Amino acid sequence: MTHSHSGAAHRTVAEGAHAPVLELHDVRKRFGGTVALNGVTLSVAPGEVHGLIGENGAGKSTLIKILCGIVKPDSGAIRLAGENYEPQTPRDAKARGLQVVHQEFNLLPFLSVAENIFIEHLPRNLFGVVKRDEMNAGARKALDAIGLKDVDVRWPVERLGIAHRQLVEVARALMTDSRVLILDEPTATLTSRETDRLFTIIDDLRSRGVSVIFVSHHLDEIFRICDRVTVLRNGETVFSRPIGETSHDELVRGMVGQQLQKEMASDTISSAGTETVLSLVNFRHTQSPHVDGISLDLHRGEILGIAGLVGSGRTELLRAIFAAEPPLSGTILRGGKPAVFRSPREAIQSGIGFVTEDRKEEGLILTMPIAANVSLASLSSVSRLGLLDRTMENAMTEKLGSDLKLKYGGPSKQAATLSGGNQQKVVLAKWLARNPQILLLDEPTRGVDVGAKAEIYALIRRFAEKGLALLVVSSELPELMTLCDRIMVMSQHRIVGELPRADFSEEKILTYAYQGERRQTGH
Amino acid sequence: ADKPVVGLVMKSLANDFFKNMLEGAEAHAKKRGDYELKAIGMQNETDFESQLNGVENFITQGVDAIVIAPADSRAMVAPLKKAMDAGITVVNFDVSLDEQAKKDAGIDLAFVGPDNRGGAKMVGEALAKALGEGGKVVILEGNPGADNAAQRKLGFEDAIAAGKLNLLDSRTAHWETEEANSVFSTMLTAHPDIQGVMAANDSMAIGVVKALDAAGRSDIKVVGFDNVSAVAPLLKDGKLLATVDQFGSQMAADAIDKALEVVAGGPKLEGWIKTNIELVTKDNVK
């Protein structure tokens, strides 16, 4: 893999002999029986971009929650700018100059984008009246700066897709001048265009002396932007070193403690058959602006990828197929026969599954046990005459859990106690438990670590070999290129290009993706 | 000209007493045939405001007479004054408006109705007679703050003083059967030596009788108030010693008659035109 080293120019500056702005020494935290942090030691210099990586459940988010005053550590010392730092509330953390973009969203769905961005300090006059014009203008500027030009700042956030929401979160964190900015997997939902823009902003912050802690499962991003990287495993610091003194393989070894399997390699044989299991003909949903809609064919055992920029309509397509929202017009052929799905129930009954992109809102019942989440779509197979069989349910959970290498305390633990990536695996497990014939995947590895990703890829492929047809939406092009037999590119709710596996390349995909955009906006 | 319109304002139509009253008035209107009756009630007895709204609506409609059983003896004075100022004949029945409040407002209104306190005293005395001096009694009060509840409680207390009874406890059950049942069975636990119960209405008396049944106590005497039809079998069985009939069906009709007299140009009404009350026991129950 090649890495662009745009951060290199700054590295020398950052490695100057400044005293560290943030120091953690032997920080520990347990949640009941689960050890989340088991001695983390870390030091961040001023103006340094510090990568924080580790497997799902390694403790990254917990560490961040400690830093911003949501979770209290059991032991250990933290110093910020040379002084003791023990935040009791998020307010304390902000007062000391710490800003955080959390892994899970914290937005106000019915308030406007501008209000969300300014929620920490709504601009006010002497009487406490919000200066709305100033706020909207400020928000506009902030959104432009991160390249979110097509969003009206007066819209309620509920209208935005997940990637746009992520960008709004980032914009909010950038509103206040901070000493340390922490970004917990900000790129998990972004396509490369937004990621590029985010990196430009991080570069700019670095040059102004702000320290950034950057969490990501994409190692190439770590190499692109970070000055230093710390690897966590099982809640412990494995090592912490300048980016120039490490390598991709070393980081992976640090994270998983072993060499990655071969599954990441992209030379597997296609298992795609010729039998068409699902066809869309001029398929339209209510948001779709084009009369001719979308047409495509999905074959048995095929992994069909859908690429596109944020907002190109990929999520909406999957939701319409699954009848999460009733489609508008067009035909669905299921195994050659016309089918009409009026509700997810009917889609599921015809053998379709759907892994949604927003696991918190749509995928999981966070406060219920893991087992209850896994069995949610296949309750009839773990019950008799309407009576739940807990033993069967747990067995099913444990089986899928080990297939997916789920890291969890037990089937009866709440789903909310899982780390983000492990939650994603539970969502996958829920659908795999049904043995569907078609699986729609929307950002299936959002927030999943490298190791687990490889496992999920292998699993998807295993299922494809058994005849499962998959329609995969992903904003990570390497992911699509690794997994798919064929990729379609969407732009402005249209399919603008199709590539067979032999022709896969990032350039080609991006050309299609941007082409549609240019045609539309006239650039 | 058109027939005169009489607006009848009641407290609540949702119980036997007022229902009888309304039916009496309707039968009366049919019989006389020379006036139009419009009647309204309220959601519950403490909803003074909606009664006030009812009066205001009648003023708006320009009725000729308002015949009212006030939910509160003071709150209704001001709107009734407004009605009188608008030239509407007003007759007060069932519960008397407060004398002081009337004087303050500068109005003079006759009252057509029974003597709640006297009635309570009457039924209380029947109990006293059955128990003899020193008999231990408890009172179940109506809604605290309601005028008729206060009057009835005073009447019971009069009877207790006159009959030299011994009052063990006095509590509200808000006119309700179920609450009376619960409250009384608990009172009975606290005072197993209770000999008599004075309930401020028959609904509560029914709850008390049931509690006595459940506790297997047939030695305790109960009196009620209102003579609703559901107590007839209890009176016959001797489970209820006595109750008081205020002849509600007659009362509204009487008040309407008086109002129509005035509308027709008769003299202004004055003072308290008492209506009939009667003690009902096993002997005279229908």
Add this chain to the structure above:
Amino acid sequence: MKGMSMKLVLRDAGIGIALLLLIVFFSLSTEHFLTPNNISNILTQITINLILAIGMTFVILIGGIDLSVGSMLAFCAVVAGTVLTIPDLSVFVAVGLATLAAIGTGVVCGFLNGWISAFWGLPSFIVTLGMLNIARGAALQVTDARTIYSFPQSFNAFGSQMVFGVPVVFLIALALVAVAWFVLSKTVFGRLLYGIGNNEEAVRLAGHSLMVYKVAAFTIAGALVGIAAMVYMARLNIASPIIGIGFELNAIAAVIIGGTSLSGGRGTVIGTLLGACIIGVLANGLILFGLSDFMRQMITGVVIILAVIIDKYRERITAA
């Protein structure tokens, strides 16, 4: 579900502690509180609220609320009372038909509550507020505001029957608690009710019809109102269109004091049982304690709040 149920047991224990404190207090401070007679009184007194609260638990678990139970109680009672007083029926037939009528009426009203709110996506608060008025008006209309009485003697006697000093009506309520507990914690149906209360979108996307479960929860609540109406009639031997006013608040209070979250998805019917006990013990004990009516009302308010504070406090210290 071991972890979860352990936690739930502890949660219930929390409110159990409050109940225990109340019982100990009244036992020490009043003479008659812990007598068998008084205990069976208390049990009788909580029965109706408990039955209503069981149904309310289903509704609140899916994130709904039912304000109409008090009015529905009156409506079910007058319908059943009308059937029960049909002349020339044998007692068995009359009681059987009346029970069917009561439950049927409850089921219809509950179904309407559920269907209207689920189909139109309306807040159940407003739909059941409408039903509160409709059912009350209907009860008054069908009876013309009159009380129905003169039920068969054996039916009336049934309301005060005891088995080993325990009121039979309370045993019925207890059986209903057991059934509800089983349904909620052991069946697929119950699991999905919890799921809907927690994240209805996730349940919908997993292929379940929200409509069915929501309507079912309200219908169950309605059926329980019908049963409560029969118990009311057996206990007080009347059916009046004005009974049950304000009963909804008591039922909701029992559910919430019992630890069920008003936003749905969390709680147990065992908690509801304890909540109903707290309310009943308080009402009874304060009278025995000899407090005046007005003080009693104030103290009731204070204790309701204290009970949930105790529960919260226990939660805080066990979490730490």
Add this chain to the structure above:
Amino acid sequence: MKGMSMKLVLRDAGIGIALLLLIVFFSLSTEHFLTPNNISNILTQITINLILAIGMTFVILIGGIDLSVGSMLAFCAVVAGTVLTIPDLSVFVAVGLATLAAIGTGVVCGFLNGWISAFWGLPSFIVTLGMLNIARGAALQVTDARTIYSFPQSFNAFGSQMVFGVPVVFLIALALVAVAWFVLSKTVFGRLLYGIGNNEEAVRLAGHSLMVYKVAAFTIAGALVGIAAMVYMARLNIASPIIGIGFELNAIAAVIIGGTSLSGGRGTVIGTLLGACIIGVLANGLILFGLSDFMRQMITGVVIILAVIIDKYRERITAA
């Protein structure tokens, strides 16, 4: 915020349509409905519910509920009534002190509601249910269940004052609506209340103290109860400890019919105004229409549900 406010205007318009339909219906079907006199009656009649509903809007917007407003109304009224009847005070001083007493009492009760629920993290449903009992008991206790009356003549007269045929008390309520609208939609405070109703964790993570805002919302509701109590006294010329029973349901109904979400975060006080109008028009119009009381109650229930269905229906077709 154009897009959003447009949407909100439409949202309000939806319930406005229901109101319009009602008005048209009653104008055509009854003789007196659209007379100036009756209109001013209606305005007077909705005043108290409207004032209570304004406060309720604040509480519901943050995802809370206040069941205690009816009891608090009685408590505020009897405290203010006691002050108002202190002998030998000039009218101005007496009325001023009484107003302070009413608002002060409301503020204290509201503050307690807010503080207890926020500090202990208890559902406001249960805390205010406790307060419902406490305030009612206190009102009965301080007055010994007696009604207070004999207020100064000019105070009594004020309650029925008109300006250009519009009741002054309604103008007061309207002014309060305007202030509440301004506070909720224009100030930082208001936006944060919406924020808390949307996602309280997000607001906390943004560094705001939830406590302050929650307590403030309940305290504002309490202050408005105090004002409503003064209006009640001016209108009915008495202060009784048993007034206001069930007023909380009417206030909540006005807020929800007005389109505010019971789970918080969405709604406007203009909607509340329309909701209160619907309830008032309905109560008035059905009496004029001459329906029997029982039918009236049923129809009220039906119309409440229909009003929100119309709103939903409009939402569905405008969304498509």
